[in-house]
Each structure stands twice: as structure tokens, then as C-alpha cells.
Amino acid sequence: xxxxxxxxxxxxxxxxxxxxxxxxxxxxxxxxxxxLVAAAEKEGELVVYGxxxxxxxxxxKRFMEVYPKIKATFVTAGGWQLxxxxxxxxxxxxxxxxxxxxxxxxLLSLDAGGHxxxxxxxxFKNFPPNVKEGNFIRTKLGYAALVSxxxxxxxxxxxxxxxxxxxxxxxxxxRVAYVDPRGSSVAFMVLAAMYQTYGEEKAKQIYIGLKxxxxxxxxxTPASVTKLVSGERxxxxxxxxxxxxxxxxxxxxxxxxxxTSGAVPFYFTAGVLKNAKHPxxxxxxxxxxxxxxxxxxxxxxxxxxxxDAPAPQxxxxxxxxxxxxxxxxxxxxxxxxxxxxxxxxxxxx
Amino acid sequence: MRVITFIxxxxxxxxxxxxxxxxxxxxxxxxxLQGFISPVRGxxxxxxxHVTLVLTRWPYWAALFNTFVIGLGATAIACAAGIPxxxxxxxxxxxxxxxxxxxxxIPIFIPPFVGAVAWILLAxxxxxxxxxxxxxxxxxxxxxxxxxxxxxxxxxxxxxxxxMMIVGAALRSMDPSLExxxxxxxxxxxxxxxxxxxPLVAPAILSGAVLAFIITIGLFGxxxxxxxxxQLYFITSRIYLASQEVPPAFGIMAVLAIYxxxxxxxxxxxQRWLIKGRSFVTVSGKGFxxxxxxxxxxxxxxxxxxxxxxxxxxxxxxxxxIGAAFSTFxxxxxxxxxxxxxxxxxxxxxxTLQNSLLIALIAATVSTxxxxxxxxxxxxxxxxxxxxxxxxxxxxxxxxxxxxxxGVALFWLRMPIAIYGTIWIIVLAFIGRFTGYAVRSISSSxxxxxxxxxxxxxxxxYGWIRTFTxxxxxxxxxxxxxxxxxxxxxxxxxxxxxxxxxxxxxRTFSVLAFEVWNAGNFSQxxxxxxxxLVVGVVVLQTVQLLWPQRNVHG
Numbered sequence: 001x002x003x004x005x006x007x008x009x010x011x012x013x014x015x016x017x018x019x020x021x022x023x024x025x026x027x028x029x030x031x032x033x034x035x036l037v038a039a040a041e042k043e044g045e046l047v048v049y050g051x052x053x054x055x056x057x058x059x060x061k062r063f064m065e066v067y068p069k070i071k072a073t074f075v076t077a078g079g080w081q082l083x084x085x086x087x088x089x090x091x092x093x094x095x096x097x098x099x100x101x102x103x104x105x106x107l108l109s110l111d112a113g114g115h116x117x118x119x120x121x122x123x124f125k126n127f128p129p130n131v132k133e134g135n136f137i138r139t140k141l142g143y144a145a146l147v148s149x150x151x152x153x154x155x156x157x158x159x160x161x162x163x164x165x166x167x168x169x170x171x172x173x174x175r176v177a178y179v180d181p182r183g184s185s186v187a188f189m190v191l192a193a194m195y196q197t198y199g200e201e202k203a204k205q206i207y208i209g210l211k212x213x214x215x216x217x218x219x220x221t222p223a224s225v226t227k228l229v230s231g232e233r234x235x236x237x238x239x240x241x242x243x244x245x246x247x248x249x250x251x252x253x254x255x256x257x258x259x260t261s262g263a264v265p266f267y268f269t270a271g272v273l274k275n276a277k278h279p280x281x282x283x284x285x286x287x288x289x290x291x292x293x294x295x296x297x298x299x300x301x302x303x304x305x306x307x308d309a310p311a312p313q314x315x316x317x318x319x320x321x322x323x324x325x326x327x328x329x330x331x332x333x334x335x336x337x338x339x340x341x342x343x344x345x346x347x348x349x
Numbered sequence: 350m351r352v353i354t355f356i357x358x359x360x361x362x363x364x365x366x367x368x369x370x371x372x373x374x375x376x377x378x379x380x381x382l383q384g385f386i387s388p389v390r391g392x393x394x395x396x397x398x399h400v401t402l403v404l405t406r407w408p409y410w411a412a413l414f415n416t417f418v419i420g421l422g423a424t425a426i427a428c429a430a431g432i433p434x435x436x437x438x439x440x441x442x443x444x445x446x447x448x449x450x451x452x453x454x455i456p457i458f459i460p461p462f463v464g465a466v467a468w469i470l471l472a473x474x475x476x477x478x479x480x481x482x483x484x485x486x487x488x489x490x491x492x493x494x495x496x497x498x499x500x501x502x503x504x505x506x507x508x509x510x511x512x513m514m515i516v517g518a519a520l521r522s523m524d525p526s527l528e529x530x531x532x533x534x535x536x537x538x539x540x541x542x543x544x545x546x547x548p549l550v551a552p553a554i555l556s557g558a559v560l561a562f563i564i565t566i567g568l569f570g571x572x573x574x575x576x577x578x579x580q581l582y583f584i585t586s587r588i589y590l591a592s593q594e595v596p597p598a599f600g601i602m603a604v605l606a607i608y609x610x611x612x613x614x615x616x617x618x619x620q621r622w623l624i625k626g627r628s629f630v631t632v633s634g635k636g637f638x639x640x641x642x643x644x645x646x647x648x649x650x651x652x653x654x655x656x657x658x659x660x661x662x663x664x665x666x667x668x669x670x671i672g673a674a675f676s677t678f679x680x681x682x683x684x685x686x687x688x689x690x691x692x693x694x695x696x697x698x699x700x701t702l703q704n705s706l707l708i709a710l711i712a713a714t715v716s717t718x719x720x721x722x723x724x725x726x727x728x729x730x731x732x733x734x735x736x737x738x739x740x741x742x743x744x745x746x747x748x749x750x751x752x753x754x755x756g757v758a759l760f761w762l763r764m765p766i767a768i769y770g771t772i773w774i775i776v777l778a779f780i781g782r783f784t785g786y787a788v789r790s791i792s793s794s795x796x797x798x799x800x801x802x803x804x805x806x807x808x809x810x811y812g813w814i815r816t817f818t819x820x821x822x823x824x825x826x827x828x829x830x831x832x833x834x835x836x837x838x839x840x841x842x843x844x845x846x847x848x849x850x851x852x853x854x855x856r857t858f859s860v861l862a863f864e865v866w867n868a869g870n871f872s873q874x875x876x877x878x879x880x881x882l883v884v885g886v887v888v889l890q891t892v893q894l895l896w897p898q899r900n901v902h903g
Contacts, residue, residue, distance in 0.1 A: 047852075047853045048853075053864055053867045053868040054868035054869065054870070057697065057864075061696075073853030073854055073856075074853055075851070075852065075853050075856070076864050076867070076868075077848075077864075077867070078593070078867075080593060080595055081592075081593065083595060084592070084595060084596065084597050085849075087596065088758065088759070088762060089762065089769075092762035092763050092769075094762055094769050094770065096770055096852050096853065097853075109595075174474070174475075180577070182590060182593060183590075183593055216578040216579070217577070217578065217580065218577065218578060219573060219577045220867060221869070222866070222867055222868055222869025222870075223574075223578075223869070225869045226678075226679070226869055226871050229678050229679070229681075230470070230476055230678075230679045230680060231475065231476055231680075232469075232473055232474075232475050232476040243869060246869075247678065250677040250678050250681060250683070251677055251678075251681050251683050252678055252681065348580055349406075349407075349408035
């Protein structure tokens with residue numbers, strides 16, 4: 001009897017440990033400051049501008065489960081669209097957003113413009129030191145790599161590096177898709193990474209090679225992913241980890257490949273807006289993103305920033321992924337020049 | 350006393366003019382002004398730099414050319430399908446016409462970008478379902494939706510119901526005795542339709558054609574979803590690109606919007622010129638009872654034509670949508686109920702649907718009332734310069750939603766009244782931009798009503814309100830109902846303006862569908878579109894039950 005009880009307790013304890021390990025932090029670390037919670041609940045509302053279109057609704061849903069007294073709403077769109085919207089509202093004195101989330105480019109610009117409030121958290125201890133950059137936090141990591149639809153590329157060579165596009169085989173004609181860097185933050189980052197990694201001449205050869213395949217140049221990444229999984233465009237110059245995880249989970253026959261030169265890294269970030277109407281709710285949301293929000297990221301098959309988080313199913317651990325160098329601040333400073341260069345090379349005006 | 354007379358005479362006109370000034374002129378003026386000003390060290394200065402830039406760069410000329418081509422192409426297709434269907438439903442003994450007419454109206458509830466995505470799955474090279482037989486038999490890809498013809502086709506077939514509704518309303522209000530006389534005189538049914546009926550409903554046909562042209566050139570979803578992939582850019586795509594710049598290139602957006610305004614004005618002027626100096630009165634004091642034209646064996650051929658239309662616009666796309674909604678992704682071959690469960694478990698779906706219905710019901714009703722006021726004032730009063738009201742109403746119809754939305758947002762953002770962030774900014778934007786549709790539809794119907802009917806009522810002692818409600822209103826009711834349904838269908842799926850004007854609390858159903866599409870989840874978009882279709886059909890059915898579309902008996 002005693003043995004049985006002990007065995008049951010051991011099993012229960014093991015289950016709790018396992019669950020805690022999966023969730024990554026102890027329950028104590030997951031509770032936000034009660035004073036902050038009380039202040040946020042007193043405000044009662046939260047408005048999030050979320051550039052991560054697929055994740056934001058899930059995060060907001062979970063946030064409202066954890067904090068049912070706060071009515072959280074959101075607007076999702078491309079990062080720069082949200083940025084423009086926020087700037088218009090802010091300049092007219094009618095800003096409605098409290099927190100802003102997107103890949104790093106827009107948050108860097110918001111911070112440089114003095115639009116973000118200082119944010120700090122005890123939860124930082126569960127993350128690597130680079131979790132905080134300026135006044136915003138990094139919530140998850142992603143990277144862009146190569147991908148092909150295996151059921152549509154049987155017997156066909158597939159790219160293994162970015163430079164594979166310099167001399168593309170004839171079989172790739174009308175089969176490649178990539179994304180217009182004028183409309184997509186990540187497409188711009190990939191363009192900047194090509195330029196910074198390979199230099200102007202080789203990057204030019206990559207885009208001229210791509211052009212020779214008569215590619216589809218989509219307005220955003222998900223539009224290309226839809227065509228990748230349907231087989232209409234079975235080769236994609238890049239796919240993001242946050243998209244590939246979801247597609248693979250649904251059974252899409254994708255071969256995700258880290259380029260031999262390295263993948264293009266990027267962070268998803270979040271910040272509290274300086275003139276937020278509900279600043280405590282916004283802080284609580286960032287606190288949530290560092291705690292329960294990380295579970296949402298993990299459950300969606302993405303790379304959490306938390307130190308002990310496992311690699312997503314089907315994707316390699318981060319220490320096994322080679323990355324190309326990307327100086328994002330420099331890329332942003334050169335944004336207009338780089339876009340003009342891409343237009344010149346590809347002839348797309 | 351004089352004041353009271355003045356108010357009675359000009360009150361409604363004045364009120365409508367003030368309302369149209371605030372909801373049309375000011376936002377438009379803001380948009381146009383952006384084309385001629387530029388910030389220089391914190392101050393605004395007049396400039397022609399935006400105009401010069403647009404006029405001297407070939408991509409903008411190419412966009413104008415492409416826009417013009419699909420404008421003409423889609424209009425031709427919409428008329429080729431819409432006019433015969435209107436005639437068949439209003440005038441003939443087409444077998445199963447009650448059901449067919451309802452079916453043929455359904456496509457207006459399919460959001461343009463969803464129709465575009467569905468047609469990519471039907472007619473794209475490599476994966477298009479319609480290409481499979483050609484590929485299997487001949488090894489050829491016969492259809493390619495990624496062309497100007499393909500884009501015109503996709504837009505045109507979904508605009509056909511608009512032409513059909515406007516022309517159908519006019520046909521139902523028309524005294525059929527003229528057709529009967531033609532047939533008694535020995536004309537065949539076909540010749541009667543071509544030489545008698547069509548010329549009599551010319552104002553409605555032209556209204557429908559101009560409407561189709563104007564919608565097409567201002568359309569955002571379809572040209573972007575299909576055209577962008579092959580670098581086929583249109584004026585609206587260019588406006589979208591300019592809006593993506595940081596800060597947005599308002600100057601370029603404004604000049605491109607002016608292009609569309611000019612194109613639309615040209616179309617409207619052409620329409621006026623074509624019907625100038627001709628009488629289209631067909632509803633007079635003489636009573637009539639419409640008898641259907643009896644089609645012989647050709648009625649089966651005619652029914653086949655309508656069924657074919659329904660196949661291309663509803664059956665095939667809906668099969669694609671249902672297939673997609675049951676799939677984990679298109680085309681995984683793995684099936685799931687997840688996307689349907691989402692419809693009734695998601696709070697997002699419930700809230701956005703409520704917002705959409707509320708906005709569409711209010712805006713469609715107010716726009717229709719305003720349309721009646723403007724049409725009646727323009728056609729039936731002698732107030733000096735009354736035409737200005739119609740011009741004001743029609744002016745923004747051609748302005749792309751994205752540009753008009755910018756004007757509305759910039760205006761209300763700076764107003765002390767708390768409209769921004771509420772559903773009312775969307776309602777006002779809809780009314781401002783789309784009342785012209787109601788004016789076009791209702792005006793073309795009022796033109797057909799002989800003033801002698803109203804004059805008789807006035808002589809019999811009716812005041813103008815009673816004359817209007819007892820005489821004019823019942824006679825033009827088909828076009829009012831058609832106009833309301835047209836506006837409702839536009840508002841329930843409208844995206845290009847809403848996408849700029851919604852805030853976190855006022856997201857609409859089409860915004861939700863667009864967000865989900867943006868997230869790459871086409872299977873969920875498909876389930877949302879099916880729900881939108883069902884809601885649209887239920888509302889349509891309810892309206893038709895309440896106000897059946899029957900012929901007018903004198």
C-alpha cells in the first residue's frame with residue numbers, strides 16, 4: 001500500500017516536474033505583480049497593434065483567459081501599415097494602441113522616434129540577456145530559410161543555398177515564389193541580408209537568377225506559402241519558421257532547408273507605447289508575453305526566447321542553425337536605397 | 350411666412366447639400382489637396398512635384414493602361430451576362446426563374462478577394478481545376494487567370510448581378526405594352542428585345558455599365574490578389590504601394606486617385622451624352638399588367654445560359670471553398686471540421702459579424718433614403734442648380750476606397766467630435782462613397798415615371814409628401830429595393846475603406862477574413878466566406894419576402 005502510494009506520489013511529482021519543464025518556469029515565476037494586475041484590471045481595457053498576424057489572435061485569446069477582467073482587442077496588419085496607422089493617430093492626438101508587436105524593424109523605428117515607454121521585468125531572468133533591446137522586448141526568434149514542396153519537386157534539383165538561384169536549372173521556371181520587399185518586413189530583411197552577406201554584385205546575381213525563373217512575387221509571405229503548399233509554386237526562396245511549423249503540423253509535404261551559408265534571423269518584439277491609454281494593461285500584456293505567452297509560442301511550433309524552451313517539432317535546435325549576418329539598423333538606414341536597387345535589378349517598378 | 354415657404358422649398362435640398370458636403374466634399378478635398386502640397390521643414394507648401402512624378406514615370410502610365418483595359422473588359426463581361434439575365438428574369442417564362450434569379454444574385458455576397466482566390470484554384474496554371482482536363486488530354490494549360498483577360502473575367506462575372514439588378518428593376522417598372530405592340534406588328538421575340546426593350550431601358554443599362562466600370566477601376570482586392578503575382582499593377586495597386594511607404598506617399602496616392610476620378614467623370618459624362626435629349630418615360634397614367642414573353646424551345650437554352658453563369662460564379666467557386674474549408678490546407682487531402690467549429694466557437698466571428706451587420710444595415714438604409722431624396726430633388730423639382738447634388742453623390746463612386754478612406758480618416762481624426770474609433774466613421778464613409786449607387790439606380794427609375802401621375806395627384810389635392818409616398822414611391826419601389834440590396838451586399842463585403850477606418854473595437858467580418866487570409870489560412874477564409882454567403886442570402890431572402898420584386902400594376 002505504502003509502496004503503491006509512494007509510487008503514485010512519485011508519478012504525480014514526475015508529471016508536475018515534466019509539466020513545469022514543458023512550460024519552462026515555476027508557477028511562482030508566472031504570476032505577475034499583483035499591484036500591476038490590479039492597476040491593469042482597473043483600466044479594464046487593452047488595445048494591441050499586432051504585426052504577427054497569425055499569432056496575435058491566439059495571444060489575445062489566452063491573455064483574456066488569464067485576465068478575464070481586461071477586455072483585450074487588437075488590430076493586425078503588416079508592420080509598416082500598423083506603424084503608419086499609429087503615427088497618423090498619434091499625430092492627431094487620437095492614438096488608441098497601448099502595445100505594439102511586430103518583427104524588430106518597426107519596433108526599432110518606434111523606439112528611435114521616442115514612442116516606446118521603458119519596460120523592465122523580473123521575468124527577464126528566464127531569458128538570455130538580449131531579451132531586452134532599447135525599450136522593447138524580444139518575444140520569439142524566427143528565421144527565413146529555403147523550402148520546397150516535396151510532392152511537386154520529385155526528381156527535380158532543389159536549392160540548398162541562397163546562391164543556388166544564381167544559375168537556376170530550367171526545371172525551376174514558373175515554379176519559384178518569393179515576396180516583394182516593398183510590402184513585407186521579412187522580405188526586406190532577406191534582401192538586406194543578401195546584400196550585406198554577399199555584397200552588391202553577388203546579391204545582384206541572385207536576384208537576376210531568380211528573375212530568370214519567371215518567379216511569382218507575392219505581396220506577403222502567407223500568399224506565397226498558400227501557393228507553396230497547394231503546389232502551384234513548389235519552390236519558395238524563403239519561408240519563415242512561424243509559417244513552416246504551422247504548415248508541417250497540418251501535414252504539408254514541405255522540405256525545410258537551412259541554406260549552407262546560413263538562415264536569415266529575425267526577432268519578434270513587443271513594446272509599450274508611451275502615450276498608451278491603458279499603460280498598466282500594456283505592461284501586463286508584455287509581462288504575459290514573457291510568461292504564458294511563451295507557452296502559446298511553443299504550442300504553435302515556434303522558437304520561444306525562453307532559455308529552457310525546446311526546439312519546435314521538426315525544426316533543429318537553435319544552436320545547430322547557422323545564421324548569416326544581418327545588421328538591421330544599417331539595413332533600415334539604407335531601406336530606400338536597397339529597395340531602389342532591388343527594383344533596378346529585377347525591373348519590378 | 351416667406352421663411353416657412355423658403356424652408357419648405359429648399360429645406361430638404363439644403364440639408365442634403367450640407368450632409369453631402371461633410372461626408373463627400375471635405376474628405377475628397379483633403380485627398381485631392383494632398384496631391385498638391387508637400388511638407389517642407391514642418392510647413393506645407395504648394396507643389397506640382399507629385400503630379401510631375403506620376404506623369405513622367407512609365408509604371409504609372411502602365412497602371413493607367415491596365416486599369417482602363419480591365420475596366421472595359423470587366424464591364425463588357427458584366428453587361429454580357431447581366432443584361433440578358435435581367436431580361437430573362439423580368440420578362441420571360443424562363444423555367445425555374447424564381448430560383449435562378451435568387452441564385453444569380455448570390456455572387457455579390459462573395460467578397461472580391463475570395464472570388465479571386467477561388468478562381469486562382471480554378472484557372473491557375475499547374476493547379477487550376479479547369480486546367481486538369483486540358484493538361485490530361487492535350488498536355489496544355491488552356492486557362493491562365495494571371496492575365497488582363499483573366500482578371501477582367503473574374504471581376505466581370507461577379508459584377509454581372511449589379512447590372513442585372515439595375516436593369517431588372519427598370520424592366521419591371523416598364524410598361525410591356527410597347528413590346529406587345531412590337532410583337533403584334535410581327536417582330537420576333539429577339540428583335541423585340543433588341544429593338545424595343547433594350548433602347549427603352551438604355552438609362553438603366555448605361556447606369557449598370559458605368560457602375561461596373563467604376564467599381565472595376567476602383568477595385569482593390571482582385572487586381573492585387575491576382576495581378577501582383579505577375580507584376581500586373583493597376584492604379585489601386587499603385588495607391589496601395591504608395592500607402593506602404595513610410596511615411597505614406599499621400600501625394601502620389603492623391604494624384605492616382607485623381608486619375609480614377611477623371612476616368613469616372615468621363616464615363617459619367619459619356620453616359621449623359623448618350624441619353625441626352627431622349628425620353629425614356631414608360632410608366633404613365635395608363636395601367637398595365639405585364640405578361641411574360643413566352644419563349645419556345647429556346648427557353649431551355651436560356652436557362653442553360655443562366656445555369657452556366659451560376660456554375661462559374663457560385664457552384665465551382667463554392668465547391669472549391671467547401672473543399673478548402675474541410676481541408677487542413679488546400680489541397681492536403683486531409684479533412685477536418687476545425688474550420689467550421691471555428692465559426693461558432695470564436696468570439697471574433699460573433700463580434701465582427703455583429704459589427705458588419707449593424708454597419709451594413711444602417712449605412713444601406715441611410716444611403717438609400719439619401720439616394721431617394723437626391724434623385725427626387727434632381728428629377729422632380731425646379732430648384733436652381735439642383736444637379737449639383739447628384740454630381741456630389743456620384744463623384745466619390747470612382748474614387749478608390751483606399752483613397753477615400755484616407756480622406757475620411759484624416760478628416761475625422763482631426764475633428765473634435767469623437768467619431769474616429771467608432772462604427773460611425775465607417776457608416777459615414779460608406780454613405781459618402783456609395784450613395785451615388787443609390788442615386789444612379791433610383792434616378793433611372795424616376796426618369797421612367799411620367800410626371801403626369803404626380804401632377805394628377807397634386808391636382809387632386811395631395812401635398813408633395815403624400816404625392817411622393819402614395820404615387821412615386823410605390824412606382825419606383827423595385828429600384829429602391831434593388832438599390833438597398835446592392836448597397837447592403839457591397840457594405841457587408843467592403844474591405845478597402847474599412848481596412849483603414851476600423852479600430853480594435855470596430856473590426857468587421859471582411860476585416861477578419863482578410864486578417865485570416867493575411868495569416869495564410871485559406872481554409873479558414875473559405876469557412877468564413879461560406880458563412881458570409883449564408884448570411885447574405887438570408888438577408889436577401891428576407892428582403893425579398895418583405896418586398897417581393899413584382900411587376901408594377903398601374
